[in-house]
Amino acid sequence: MENLMNSLSAKATIQNRSALAVDKPQVIRVAFFISDGTAITAETLGRSILSQFASVPFETRVIPYVDTIEMAQAAVEHINKAYQTTGILPLVFDTIVDPDIREIINSAQACNLDMYEGLIGRITDEIGVEPDAHSGHAHDDVDSETYKSRIDAVHFALDNDDGARTRHYDMADIILIGVSRSGKTPTSLYLALQFGIRAANYPLTEDDLFDNQLPKALQPHREKLFGLIIDTERLQKIRQERRAGSRYASFKQCEEEQRAIQAIYMTQNIPSLNVSEMSVEEIATRILQITGLKRRIG
Amino acid sequence: MENLMNSLSAKATIQNRSALAVDKPQVIRVAFFISDGTAITAETLGRSILSQFASVPFETRVIPYVDTIEMAQAAVEHINKAYQTTGILPLVFDTIVDPDIREIINSAQACNLDMYEGLIGRITDEIGVEPDAHSGHAHDDVDSETYKSRIDAVHFALDNDDGARTRHYDMADIILIGVSRSGKTPTSLYLALQFGIRAANYPLTEDDLFDNQLPKALQPHREKLFGLIIDTERLQKIRQERRAGSRYASFKQCEEEQRAIQAIYMTQNIPSLNVSEMSVEEIATRILQITGLKRRIG
Numbered sequence: 161m162e163n164l165m166n167s168l169s170a171k172a173t174i175q176n177r178s179a180l181a182v183d184k185p186q187v188i189r190v191a192f193f194i195s196d197g198t199a200i201t202a203e204t205l206g207r208s209i210l211s212q213f214a215s216v217p218f219e220t221r222v223i224p225y226v227d228t229i230e231m232a233q234a235a236v237e238h239i240n241k242a243y244q245t246t247g248i249l250p251l252v253f254d255t256i257v258d259p260d261i262r263e264i265i266n267s268a269q270a271c272n273l274d275m276y277e278g279l280i281g282r283i284t285d286e287i288g289v290e291p292d293a294h295s296g297h298a299h300d301d302v303d304s305e306t307y308k309s310r311i312d313a314v315h316f317a318l319d320n321d322d323g324a325r326t327r328h329y330d331m332a333d334i335i336l337i338g339v340s341r342s343g344k345t346p347t348s349l350y351l352a353l354q355f356g357i358r359a360a361n362y363p364l365t366e367d368d369l370f371d372n373q374l375p376k377a378l379q380p381h382r383e384k385l386f387g388l389i390i391d392t393e394r395l396q397k398i399r400q401e402r403r404a405g406s407r408y409a410s411f412k413q414c415e416e417e418q419r420a421i422q423a424i425y426m427t428q429n430i431p432s433l434n435v436s437e438m439s440v441e442e443i444a445t446r447i448l449q450i451t452g453l454k455r456r457i458g
Numbered sequence: 459m460e461n462l463m464n465s466l467s468a469k470a471t472i473q474n475r476s477a478l479a480v481d482k483p484q485v486i487r488v489a490f491f492i493s494d495g496t497a498i499t500a501e502t503l504g505r506s507i508l509s510q511f512a513s514v515p516f517e518t519r520v521i522p523y524v525d526t527i528e529m530a531q532a533a534v535e536h537i538n539k540a541y542q543t544t545g546i547l548p549l550v551f552d553t554i555v556d557p558d559i560r561e562i563i564n565s566a567q568a569c570n571l572d573m574y575e576g577l578i579g580r581i582t583d584e585i586g587v588e589p590d591a592h593s594g595h596a597h598d599d600v601d602s603e604t605y606k607s608r609i610d611a612v613h614f615a616l617d618n619d620d621g622a623r624t625r626h627y628d629m630a631d632i633i634l635i636g637v638s639r640s641g642k643t644p645t646s647l648y649l650a651l652q653f654g655i656r657a658a659n660y661p662l663t664e665d666d667l668f669d670n671q672l673p674k675a676l677q678p679h680r681e682k683l684f685g686l687i688i689d690t691e692r693l694q695k696i697r698q699e700r701r702a703g704s705r706y707a708s709f710k711q712c713e714e715e716q717r718a719i720q721a722i723y724m725t726q727n728i729p730s731l732n733v734s735e736m737s738v739e740e741i742a743t744r745i746l747q748i749t750g751l752k753r754r755i756g
Contacts, residue, residue, distance in 0.1 A: 189585065198743040200652075201506045208499045208553065209577055212589035224743050249584060253577075255506065271584040279507055279551075279571050286547060286569040287487065291510035308699070310738070314644045318619065346612045349647055353738070354498075401606070440608070440651070445496040445522050 190242040191218045194235055194254040194265060199224040205275055206253035218251075226256065232264035239268035257291075306356070309456045313352035313359075320360035321345055326377035329360055334453055335381055336361040338388035339369070339417045340408070341398045343435050343443060347388070350444045356456030357448075369420040374428060386447060387425040387432035392418050394436045488540040489516045492533055492552040492563060497522040503573055504551035516549075524554065530562035537566035555589075604654070607754045611650035611657075618658035619643055624675035627658055632751055633679055634659040636686035637667070637715045638706075639696045641733050641741060645686070648742045654754030655746075667718040672726055684745060685723040685730035690716050692734045 191210060193203040199222050210218055223235050242250045252270040256262045266272050280291050319325055320332065322345065329335060336344045336359060344361035351357040368375045378385060392415045399409035407413055425432040431450055435443045448455065489508060491501040497520050508516055521533050540548045550568040554560045564570050578589050617623055618630065620643065627633060634642045634657060642659035649655040666673045676683060690713045697707035705711055723730040729748055733741045
C-alpha cells in the first residue's frame with residue numbers, strides 16, 4: 161500500500177492513514193495551487209480548505225508565476241495529465257488576475273476553484289471601484305519601510321538569539337524566555353519575518369532556574385519578558401531527538417526545569433503560554449494577542 | 459491631512475497617497491480579517507485582494523481566535539463600531555468553519571466576504587465527502603515530521619548563517635552566496651520556515667571576490683551554490699543605512715563587488731537571480747523554481 165502510494169507520488173499528502181486501510185489500490189486526487197505570483201496565497205488558503213477534508217488524501221502541486229499565455233498552457237497540460245493519470249478531476253485553486261490567463265486555466269479538465277473571482281466582484285460592487293489590472297502584490301514591500309523593518313527585525317532576532325548578546329535589549333520589542341528547546345528561536349524569527357517585531361530570546365539554564373531569581377541581564381527588562389511553557393513529555397521527546405539518553409533529555413530533568421520555570425513566571429509575574437500543541441504561526445499570533453504588542457508590518 | 463488620518467487610525471494602510479490628495483477629509487474604510495485560528499490565511503488572501511484596489515486606502519484589523527459565541531459577539535461589536543465611526547460598511551474577510559459562529563459574524567453591519575463558503579461547497583459536490591466540523595488546521599504540524607523538519611531547518615540556517623560554519627555543508631540543501639547585504643540571511647530563514655529547506659549562506663567578501671576563484675570551503679559543494687545579485691543603487695542604499703559614509707557603502711565599492719561577483723557566477727557556472735525588486739517570499743519561491751529544489755514540508 162505504502163509503496164503503491166509512493167509510486168503514485170512522493171509528495172502525496174496523507175492526511176489520515178486510516179482512510180487508506182482499504183483492500184483495493186486507492187487513486188489519490190491531485191490538488192493544484194496556481195498563481196501569477198509566488199502562489200503562497202493560493203497555497204495557504206487551499207491547504208487550509210483541504211484540511212477540512214482530513215479523511216481524504218490529496219497529492220498537492222504548486223505552480224507559481226503563471227503570468228504568460230505559454231505558462232498557462234503548460235499548467236493546463238500538467239492539470240490534464242493529472243486527470244488522465246488518476247481518472248478523477250483535479251482540484252485547481254488559483255489566484256490569477258489577468259482574465260486571458262484565467263480563461264486558459266479554467267479550460268483545463270478540473271474542478272476550478274477561483275479564489276478571487278467572487279470576492280473581487282463583491283468588493284467592486286460595494287466600494288464602486290474597479291480592481292487594477294496588475295498581478296499580485298509581490299513587489300509591495302520592496303524599497304519600503306516594510307522591507308527595512310522586516311530585514312532589521314530578522315537581523316535583530318539573529319544577533320539576539322539564545323542569549324548571545326544582551327546589551328541591545330533596550331531595542332527589543334519582546335524578549336522570549338524558556339528552557340532549552342521550548343521553541344524560542346523559531347518563534348523569534350517568525351515574529352520578525354511575519355510581523356517585523358524585534359524579538360530577542362534568552363534560555364533559562366539550570367543555573368538560572370534554581371537560583372530563584374531572574375538572570376541579571378533580564379532584570380532591567382522585566383516588562384518585555386514573555387515565557388514559553390512546554391509539556392514535559394513533549395520537551396523530552398524533542399530533546400531525545402537531539403541528545404538521546406543524556407541527562408539533558410531525561411524525563412526527570414525536563415520535569416524539574418518545567419516546574420522551576422513556571423514558578424519563576426508566577427512569582428515574577430511574567431506572562432506565559434503553553435506552546436506544546438501549537439505551530440510556530442500560532443505561538444506568534446497568540447503572543448501578539450496576549451501582550452497587545454503591535455506588529456510593525458502588515 | 460496626515461494628522462487627520464493618524465487620528466482615525468495609526469494602522470491605516472495608505473496604499474496610494476495620491477488618492478488622498480483631495481480637499482475634504484477622507485473617511486477610510488475598515489477591512490477586518492477574522493478567523494477561528496491565527497487568521498493568517500484570512501489576512502494573506504484578504505491583503506492580496508485589497509492590493510488589487512491600490513488606489514483605495516483601507517485600515518486593516520486582524521481578529522484571530524474567534525472560536526466561541528462570546529468572541530464572535532465581541533468581534534461583531536468591533537465591526538459595528540467601525541461602521542458607526544466611518545459611516546461606510548467595513549469589509550469582513552473571514553475563514554470560520556463553525557456555522558453558529560459564522561452566522562453571528564455574518565450578522566454584523568458589514569460587507570461579508572466569506573472565503574470558505576463557496577469553495578467548500580463546490581469541493582463537497584465534487585468529491586462527495588462532507589467537510590469535518592473541526593476548526594482550522596492550526597495543530598497540523600505539531601508532533602509530526604513537518605514540525606521536526608521545520609525546526610531542524612531553522613536551526614540549520616542559524617548555525618550556518620553568514621559563513622559562520624562550513625563543515626556541515628554536506629547536509630545543506632542549498633548554499634546561498636552573495637555580497638554583504640544582498641538578502642542571503644532572510645532568504646535562508648524563509649526557506650527554512652516556509653519550506654523546511656536547509657539553507658546555508660556564505661558571504662563573498664572582498665578577498666574572495668577579487669581572487670578569481672571560489673573560496674575553498676565552497677569548492678566541494680559547487681552544485682549546491684546559488685548566487686544572489688542586487689542592483690548597485692539598491693545595495694548602496696541598504697549599506698548606507700547600515701554604515702553611512704563608509705567605504706563599504708560607497709557606490710564605487712558596491713559596483714565593483716557586484717561586477718566581480720557576477721563574473722564569478724558566470725565563469726563558475728553558478729545559477730543566480732537578481733533579487734533587487736523582490737520580496738523575501740518571491741526570492742525563495744523563484745529559487746525553488748530555478749533550482750528544482752523540493753520543499754521538505756507543505
